Amino acid sequence: MNIEDLLKKSQDAVAFTKEELMWMLSCPADSPETFRIMAESNRISKELTGNKAEIHAQFALNLAPCACNCMFCSFAKVNGVFTEETRITEETAIGYACQLEADGANAVYVMITAQYPFSMFLEISQEIRKHLKPDTLMVANIGDQSLESARKLKDCGYAGVYHALRLREGKDTGLKPGARIESLRNFREAGLAVGTCVEPVGPEHSNEELADMILFTASLNPAYSGAGRRISIPGTPMAEKGMISELRMAQIAAVTRLGMPRTVQGNCTHEPCTLGGLAGATLFWAESGANPRDVEEKTEEGRGETVQTCKTIYKECGWETWEGPSRYYGEK
Ligand code: SF4
Numbered sequence: 001m002n003i004e005d006l007l008k009k010s011q012d013a014v015a016f017t018k019e020e021l022m023w024m025l026s027c028p029a030d031s032p033e034t035f036r037i038m039a040e041s042n043r044i045s046k047e048l049t050g051n052k053a054e055i056h057a058q059f060a061l062n063l064a065p066c067a068c069n070c071m072f073c074s075f076a077k078v079n080g081v082f083t084e085e086t087r088i089t090e091e092t093a094i095g096y097a098c099q100l101e102a103d104g105a106n107a108v109y110v111m112i113t114a115q116y117p118f119s120m121f122l123e124i125s126q127e128i129r130k131h132l133k134p135d136t137l138m139v140a141n142i143g144d145q146s147l148e149s150a151r152k153l154k155d156c157g158y159a160g161v162y163h164a165l166r167l168r169e170g171k172d173t174g175l176k177p178g179a180r181i182e183s184l185r186n187f188r189e190a191g192l193a194v195g196t197c198v199e200p201v202g203p204e205h206s207n208e209e210l211a212d213m214i215l216f217t218a219s220l221n222p223a224y225s226g227a228g229r230r231i232s233i234p235g236t237p238m239a240e241k242g243m244i245s246e247l248r249m250a251q252i253a254a255v256t257r258l259g260m261p262r263t264v265q266g267n268c269t270h271e272p273c274t275l276g277g278l279a280g281a282t283l284f285w286a287e288s289g290a291n292p293r294d295v296e297e298k299t300e301e302g303r304g305e306t307v308q309t310c311k312t313i314y315k316e317c318g319w320e321t322w323e324g325p326s327r328y329y330g331e332k
Contacts, residue, residue, distance in 0.1 A: 105307050
């Protein structure tokens with residue numbers, strides 16, 4: 001296997017095998033081979049998007065200790081970061097959503113922790129929907145759902161969901177991989193587009209695990225895939241495992257782009273950075289309110305980036321930004 005043959009294969013849009021993805025992931029992050037893979041990913045992303053990257057913005061309806069105990073999440077009860085639940089009011093939720101829309105986000109995401117009442121989520125979502133412009137896309141970031149609930153999300157005005165089978169799901173999380181996969185099926189059957197990602201990547205994940213996950217996300221023909229690194233929550237057991245560098249994350253995002261079919265326009269990375277944009281990321285997230293990667297109650301006062309900052313980061317690495325509703329959540 002060599003880089004010339006793999007790049008030729010990518011230029012011919014031929015699907016990669018697991019072994020080929022592993023080979024690309026095994027190149028040192030600062031090697032010429034990786035830089036060429038990142039350049040190829042950037043080329044594909046620019047071709048598919050007309051050099052217009054997107055910014056999606058998320059806020060949460062609640063902040064709560066969550067019994068699902070995903071070890072990397074600041075809401076996980078075991079991590080002890082947050083000990084009491086706080087919920088924002090409908091009015092505050094509408095305020096967040098309208099602000100993110102006004103800031104120019106290409107899609108507005110509404111997040112809840114797994115135990116937040118679904119009926120309340122629908123109620124507030126309907127009110128948010130009424131206050132947003134008709135063509136503003138809403139995306140739900142919520143727990144596993146039945147087909148019936150997925151249909152309710154669709155009826156409520158959601159264009160899609162963010163949902164992922166996380167790395168080491170069921171080992172590092174209290175959730176069952178089978179339930180995550182079933183939810184992904186339910187969302188798609190209900191007509192909701194699914195955005196997903198290879199996440200949350202830590203230094204302990206092998207190239208084989210990453211390649212398997214890239215291929216799994218490709219099998220969904222999602223709105224977008226990509227790669228996001230795990231952000232250490234200070235004082236937690238996961239933090240002891242460390243974090244991968246932005247460069248390694250950029251490499252994984254690039255290999256993920258190469259591993260996706262061309263029908264998948266979006267390639268996300270998180271958190272936003274110029275290396276990610278350079279490596280062909282076409283989706284950054286802005287965040288407000290509670291955030292599972294932050295210990296601040298309002299992530300805009302912590303790690304969260306604004307839509308404007310994301311735009312600036314894109315500009316610094318040669319990207320223009322798309323104005324209007326996300327193309328990733330549109331019809332394929
Ligand atoms: S990632 Fe979601 S389900 Fe897991 S602990 Fe955090 S809020 Fe709960």
